[in-house]
């Protein structure tokens with residue numbers, strides 16, 4: 001996360017002139033702004049942007065300041081590219097809405113787009129990623145120093161670590177809050193090789209794992225999942241508030257299990273209603289990321305550990321479309 005521009009500080013006249021010509025998004029990144037002999041010299045923070053995003057920022061600042069009559073020339077210096085692993089949390093307020101299915105398939109779709117992605121199963125009490133990413137029964141190795149776990153390679157070009165790989169099924173149920181926080185840290189601080197993006201499949205709700213994640217490993221952004229049911233929507237809003245309070249940007253809301261396509265007659269019915277999530281997202285001013293229909297194929301593929309996004313048929317499409325928007329957000333900060 002970049003540190004926001006301190007709006008309480010009084011800028012001098014030159015800086016105020018420059019900042020007045022820039023959009024809030026550009027101002028947020030500008031660290032110093034001066035005019036020397038009719039030349040505007042700007043230093044902007046761009047360590048989190050891709051080369052495309054950096055070029056765009058430089059061009060936008062130059063275009064905006066070239067309009068000023070006080071300026072003949074614009075020089076923009078961008079802070080260096082930081083190689084940092086980015087964390088995206090996938091959350092929902094309510095259980096069973098398809099958060100784990102979405103995390104797996106977004107990760108697989110992002111890997112197909114050329115990203116180096118890992119999945120962390122933050123659902124300490126009910127881990128499902130070992131099954132979804134076909135790594136059930138595998139145990140992660142430790143680094144030679146013995147101080148870190150090594151993430152497991154799934155067959156789909158995505159690395160994965162889950163409490164389900166470490167603790168016997170059912171064992172973690174007796175754990176208390178602080179232990180779950182430590183367990184999550186162990187997964188996040190593991191050896192992820194050259195992975196530069198981690199998707200964290202959070203447990204439903206707003207409990208200890210979410211709080212420890214916000215304090216110790218603040219995500220770069222959060223994706224919220226909901227079904228069209230009213231109850232799931234209300235819970236999604238609650239999960240959203242938690243991220244907002246933790247100053248984690250909400251990338252958007254995904255509607256899962258939207259419309260059921262009958263595998264026999266093809267007729268689409270809407271067991272949980274239609275269009276509700278999109279309207280709800282608009283009302284809360286949260287971007288709507290897309291809709292994933294309820295299909296028998298998605299459910300069966302999940303049970304087999306064969307993510308639909310690994311294939312090319314129509315069940316892959318909604319995941320690919322959302323992954324493309326997520327990739328754009330990661331590169332440019334815009335959807």
Ligand SMILES: Nc1ncnc2c1ncn2[C@@H]1O[C@H](COP(=O)(O)OP(=O)(O)OP(=O)(O)O)[C@@H](O)[C@H]1O
Nearest residue numbers: 095096097098099100101257293294295298299302
């Ligand atoms: N779009 C979909 N179409 C059909 N089945 C789906 C879809 N999304 C999820 N499911 C199925 O719904 C069930 C719950 O999904 P999943 O485990 O991903 O939800 P979750 O929100 O992560 O649940 P939990 O709260 O238990 O972690 C699974 O059996 C999964 O295969």
